[in-house]
Amino acid sequence: MNIRLNNKALFETNTGLKVLEVDLTTILPEVPFELSQFTVAVDGHSPDESHEEREIWIITSGSGQLKYKGAIYNLIAGQAVTFSPNIVHTIKNTGETTLNVISIWWKEQ
Template sequence: MKIKLGPLLRAIRNSRHLTIKEVASKAGVSSSLLSQIERNRISPSLDTLLELLEVYGVSPEKFFKDYETMNRVEIIKKDQRRVYQRKGFKYETLSGYSQSKGNHSFTAFFLELAPGQKRGDENDGHLGRELGIVVNGCGQLIYGGDVYDISDGDTLSFSSQIPHVIKNTGKDLFQAYWIVTPADGEDYFGEGNNK
């Protein structure tokens, strides 16, 4: 795979609302050179890359971690999902390993709860946001002091910092696709049995 640093460097510059001319001046390179780097016409020398990252206030470690995440496509076939199962609930991972670290990380999984089962913590939240898409069954989101009824076809999104629990209140299996961002620091799957 051809290495393409330009789009990531351009995205960093744009996120800081800097012009090519401003960055080039601070980094001690020409505007033409920076423009060619951002368009992948030429590759920067290591010294030039380090100068640019210093201007942006981004460590080389973080830059390459973001680059790795940005440039990797991971496909997980249905029969190759990691499955974490305990009595009453099951998670199947949907996102690949490269998505689980860094600034724009996320965890995605398919959730199944047996009737009467619940997942979450009524006393504690965590950093981030969550998106759930219910595909079967009915249940409740217990969010802080509020209770929301949810059923097949509903979507829900919320800040994860508020304590929250998903509970199956129906007689059928509750199934939902779930996305949590950022992924860092949270263990959604626990030790349990996994396949």
């Protein structure tokens, strides 16, 4: 079975961040979470962000530094991190290749 996900560009920043939305509703109409994939260019970073949703990032390739709750964490491919709601977080690509991340988020009930 071959499933094609509906990917569409959400936005791009001048700091090297590019976000693609992954629409799972074509295969799971009532999916309880949202999903995106994003890339951060070499020496690029995401803007500071906080939101009401709980979130998980899965690093699929590359490496970077996460700033979360005032601390810095080095991340590499194969690692995952989770974020509590309303806590500022950002990531900087510290590697020599593009940083690729899957983001999954949902509102807690």
